[in-house]
Amino acid sequence: xxxxxxxxxxxxxxxxxxxxxxxxxxxxxxxxxxxxxxxxxxxxxxxxxxxxxxxxxxxxxxxxxxxxxxxxxxxxxxxxxxxxxxxxxxxxxxxxxxxxxxxxxxxxxxxxxxxxxxxxxxxxxxxxxxxxxxxxxxxxxxxxxxxxxxxxxxxxxxxxxxxxxxxxxxxxxxxxxxxxxxxxxxxxxxxxxxxxxxxxxxxxxxxxxxxxxxxxxxxxxxxxxxxxxxxxxxxxxxxxxxxxxxxxxxxxxxxxxxxxxxxxxxxxxxxxxxxxxxxxxxxxxxxxxxxxxxxxxxxxxxxxxxxxxxxxxxxxxxxx
Amino acid sequence: xxxxxxxxxxxxxxxxxxxxxxxxxxxxxxxxxxxxxxxxxxxxxxxxxxxxxxxxxxxxxxxxxxxxxxxxxxxxxxxxxxxxxxxxxxxxxxxxxxxxxxxxxxxxxxxxxxxxxxxxxxxxxxxxxxxxxxxxxxxxxxxxxxxxxxxxxxxxxxxxxxxxxxxxxxxxxxxxxxxxxxxxxxxxxxxxxxxxxxxxxxxxxxxxxxxxxxxxxxxxxxxxxxxxxxxxxxxxxxxxxxxxxxxxxxxxxxxxxxxxxxxxxxxxxxxxxxxxxxxxxxxxxxxxxxxxxxxxxxxxxxxxxxxxxxxxxxxxxxxxxxxxxxxxxxxxxxxxxxxxxxxxxxxxxxxxxxxxxxxxxxxxxxxxxxxxxxxxxxxxxxxxxxxxxxxxxxxxxxxxxxxxxxxxxxxxxxxxxxxxxxxxxxxxxxxxxxxxxxxxxxxxxxxxxxxxxxxxxxxxxxxxxxxxxxxxxxxxxxxxxxxxxxxxxxxxxxxxxxxxxxxxxxxxxxxxxxxxxxxxxxxxxxxxxxxxxxxxxxxxxxxxxxxxxxxxxxxxx
Numbered sequence: 016x017x018x019x020x021x022x023x024x025x026x027x028x029x030x031x032x033x034x035x036x037x038x039x040x041x042x043x044x045x046x047x048x049x050x051x052x053x054x055x056x057x058x059x060x061x062x063x064x065x066x067x068x069x070x071x072x073x074x075x076x077x078x079x080x081x082x083x084x085x086x087x088x089x090x091x092x093x094x095x096x097x098x099x100x101x102x103x104x105x106x107x108x109x110x111x112x113x114x115x116x117x118x119x120x121x122x123x124x125x126x127x128x129x130x131x132x133x134x135x136x137x138x139x140x141x142x143x144x145x146x147x148x149x150x151x152x153x154x155x156x157x158x159x160x161x162x163x164x165x166x167x168x169x170x171x172x173x174x175x176x177x178x179x180x181x182x183x184x185x186x187x188x189x190x191x192x193x194x195x196x197x198x199x200x201x202x203x204x205x206x207x208x209x210x211x212x213x214x215x216x217x218x219x220x221x222x223x224x225x226x227x228x229x230x231x232x233x234x235x236x237x238x239x240x241x242x243x244x245x246x247x248x249x250x251x252x253x254x255x256x257x258x259x260x261x262x263x264x265x266x267x268x269x270x271x272x273x274x275x276x277x278x279x280x281x282x283x284x285x286x287x288x289x290x291x292x293x294x295x296x297x298x299x300x301x302x303x304x305x306x307x308x309x310x311x312x313x314x315x316x317x318x319x320x321x322x323x324x325x326x327x328x329x330x331x332x333x334x335x
Numbered sequence: 336x337x338x339x340x341x342x343x344x345x346x347x348x349x350x351x352x353x354x355x356x357x358x359x360x361x362x363x364x365x366x367x368x369x370x371x372x373x374x375x376x377x378x379x380x381x382x383x384x385x386x387x388x389x390x391x392x393x394x395x396x397x398x399x400x401x402x403x404x405x406x407x408x409x410x411x412x413x414x415x416x417x418x419x420x421x422x423x424x425x426x427x428x429x430x431x432x433x434x435x436x437x438x439x440x441x442x443x444x445x446x447x448x449x450x451x452x453x454x455x456x457x458x459x460x461x462x463x464x465x466x467x468x469x470x471x472x473x474x475x476x477x478x479x480x481x482x483x484x485x486x487x488x489x490x491x492x493x494x495x496x497x498x499x500x501x502x503x504x505x506x507x508x509x510x511x512x513x514x515x516x517x518x519x520x521x522x523x524x525x526x527x528x529x530x531x532x533x534x535x536x537x538x539x540x541x542x543x544x545x546x547x548x549x550x551x552x553x554x555x556x557x558x559x560x561x562x563x564x565x566x567x568x569x570x571x572x573x574x575x576x577x578x579x580x581x582x583x584x585x586x587x588x589x590x591x592x593x594x595x596x597x598x599x600x601x602x603x604x605x606x607x608x609x610x611x612x613x614x615x616x617x618x619x620x621x622x623x624x625x626x627x628x629x630x631x632x633x634x635x636x637x638x639x640x641x642x643x644x645x646x647x648x649x650x651x652x653x654x655x656x657x658x659x660x661x662x663x664x665x666x667x668x669x670x671x672x673x674x675x676x677x678x679x680x681x682x683x684x685x686x687x688x689x690x691x692x693x694x695x696x697x698x699x700x701x702x703x704x705x706x707x708x709x710x711x712x713x714x715x716x717x718x719x720x721x722x723x724x725x726x727x728x729x730x731x732x733x734x735x736x737x738x739x740x741x742x743x744x745x746x747x748x749x750x751x752x753x754x755x756x757x758x759x760x761x762x763x764x765x766x767x768x769x770x771x772x773x774x775x776x777x778x779x780x781x782x783x784x785x786x787x788x789x790x791x792x793x794x795x796x797x798x799x800x801x802x803x804x805x806x807x808x809x810x811x812x813x814x815x816x817x818x819x820x821x822x823x824x825x826x827x828x829x830x831x832x833x834x835x836x837x838x839x840x841x842x843x844x845x846x847x848x849x850x851x852x853x854x855x856x857x858x859x860x861x862x863x864x865x866x867x868x869x870x871x872x873x874x875x876x877x878x879x880x881x882x883x884x885x886x887x888x889x890x891x892x
Binding site for chain 1: 350351352353354355356357358359360363364395396397794795826829830833842843844845846849850851852853854855866868869871872873874875877878879881887
């Protein structure tokens with residue numbers, strides 16, 4: 016019996032099959048950062064050099080003499096991820112190689128706070144690197160201290176109850192967009208195809224690319240290990256973490272229209288938000304609505320702008 | 336120092352090159368994921384225990400013959416069941432909220448109609464002989480499964496052709512005869528012997544049967560009709576519904592009054608009314624409760640209404656009105672619904688002084704049937720949980736055991752009794768209770784874990800509408816017994832199989848593979864394997880499995 020029908024494809028996700036992350040790494044069970052790295056290397060492939068500053072991943076990669084990635088890794092000082100990656104790019108240029116992606120892979124502490132000036136400098140020089148900030152919203156590796164990526168109301172060891180963090184999270188993508196970065200995007204481990212596509216797009220662009228990857232952290236968020244992907248999805252679906260990309264710093268594209276579930280669905284699964292009362296949650300709801308108004312206004316503004324003029328010549332750091 | 340410095344001289348530069356796979360992070364875990372297929376709601380509700388989700392998975396992959404063979408592993412008459420079953424499997428279907436329940440009956444019907452090598456091979460001959468009394472659905476299922484188990488099976492039946500009530504009581508517009516004939520033929524081809532026109536207790540003694548055969552399965556069903564118990568009932572134009580239906584379905588066209596009242600609200604009443612309508616009689620259905628309480632299959636009632644057959648609800652017959660030897664009407668009394676009775680339905684209570692006459696030339700009774708044990712031992716009146724009777728080596732199946740009243744339940748009962756008889760014949764000892772049909776599946780499955788809606792991860796599912804089912808227009812139905820419900824094309828059936836969520840059955844969607852932060856899940860022959868040396872037991876795979884085909888269990892060391 017023959018039938019004309021599309022081939023059966025039960026897959027929910029279509030991702031590159033090759034894995035460059037190895038088992039046996041030292042991430043906690045249910046670690047979103049490990050999943051993020053797995054997906055990043057699926058997207059970028061073996062011709063990648065990874066630069067890791069002090070962050071969870073400096074530990075996850077394994078103790079000496081072990082190494083969890085099937086690609087070269089340089090572990091560098093806390094504040095130097097972007098500039099070290101730029102240095103590697105320069106060295107590759109000296110060797111005449113332009114087929115290797117240089118990935119700076121830093122946590123939110125090493126991006127929002129400690130590594131920020133180096134990142135800002137690299138973006139200003141338009142160094143040809145991909146910078147991924149895997150954001151678990153606190154210094155998780157050193158014991159859950161607040162960072163400027165920690166959201167309003169979150170418990171950390173340095174913002175203990177009842178003095179939980181009163182400030183909202185820093186908007187890192189907008190800050191980098193204001194640098195006129197060629198490409199900046201947000202991504203989530205719960206949307207792997209979107210993340211992989213963004214990395215592959217980043218690889219195809221010359222200049223500095225920045226991806227803000229939201230990940231859950233069972234240890235620091237006080238959430239169940241099995242819910243890592245589920246919570247990351249809720250962060251998107253509740254509107255807490257929009258998925259969008261920015262080109263030339265001005266052209267915003269929304270990649271996923273969330274269903275705007277009530278944020279309580281997201282908050283209640285994480286012990287770090289357990290103490291929030293109804294008033295606090297209402298503030299979070301209002302903040303989400305306000306941020307979305309801003310984002311939609313930016314999308315509308317970018318849609319009315321032409322692409323910026325291309326410079327007459329571009330000196331890349333490779334021209335020594 | 337700075338001159339002539341080479342990288343290889345820098346022996347103090349820490350340089351890691353051994354893969355972390357040497358680190359056995361699997362020792363960290365206290366729970367671990369295990370692939371475990373579980374019971375989908377459809378199969379949990381199927382009285383015949385069809386392994387619906389696995390067959391649909393095979394179909395979705397385009398493996399039509401394998402799916403057809405899978406469906407016939409235990410069930411001998413899928414083409415029949417797909418047409419006549421009230422499909423209780425579709426009621427709890429998790430697809431309901433996402434475009435409508437899977438049309439399992441249409442798929443079953445299609446798979447049943449698949450021609451070719453669809454019947455499994457019987458086991459080697461055991462040398463044991465089994466007699467099955469009754470060739471209805473329970474008898475057919477018992478005979479089929481006992482024959483597949485390697486036993487020699489002979490079916491005794493008093494009618495001219497096998498099928499029991501399927502042949503004498505289900506009209507061709509629901510079940511075309513060539514469909515039934517083919518399925519009976521497949522069973523006969525397997526080596527089951529059919530002895531027709533032999534009534535056990537008349538042509539053959541029951542004790543003789545017990546002497547000659549190692550085991551006897553009795554599945555004679557319900558054929559004796561209840562009577563009305565009202566004046567005028569013995570008039571020749573008051574017909575027994577079951578007997579009249581049998582004559583009509585055998586092709587007889589006796590002279591009948593042009594307008595007849597059918598009394599009853601069950602499937603027989605619907606079949607009688609719709610058959611009478613087809614041979615040119617104007618039937619009126621009289622039922623003492625309302626449509627909600629009717630025991631008939633809801634779709635049969637809908638079809639009867641579509642054909643324009645009038646119903647008198649809340650009316651109970653009190654007298655057949657006879658004038659000059661001819662029936663002129665049926666006097667009825669209005670009823671109203673009172674308190675619920677033992678069946679859970681509200682009891683009809685007569686309204687005094689509300690008598691009225693439904694004009695008619697004849698009356699057909701369809702008030703339900705009971706077992707007829709004429710010529711058979713009284714011990715057969717009741718079976719136990721093992722489907723055994725007090726008589727050694729005599730077993731029961733079908734309506735006479737449980738009175739479940741559907742073909743599907745009878746098939747399930749036949750499948751179960753075959754397992755009990757097989758255990759008896761092979762000296763394994765009788766089980767405490769007859770096994771549930773799902774226990775007899777040829778694939779491992781956790782039967783206690785029912786995959787209800789809450790166990791699914793529904794973010795991976797999108798709503799897809801159920802395709803329409805085409806019915807013969809009512810204006811084309813009168814005058815003959817052409818099949819009303821039209822079958823689906825192979826493309827429609829495969830599309831429907833792909834709509835199935837495969838609750839509790841891994842369809843290799845790869846979510847577990849892609850979401851593992853520890854790269855501890857790998858493709859293995861026909862599925863996935865878990866690298867227990869490195870799995871940390873986070874449970875993301877279990878959580879992100881859309882269909883609950885994985886569980887977390889405690890690690891025992």
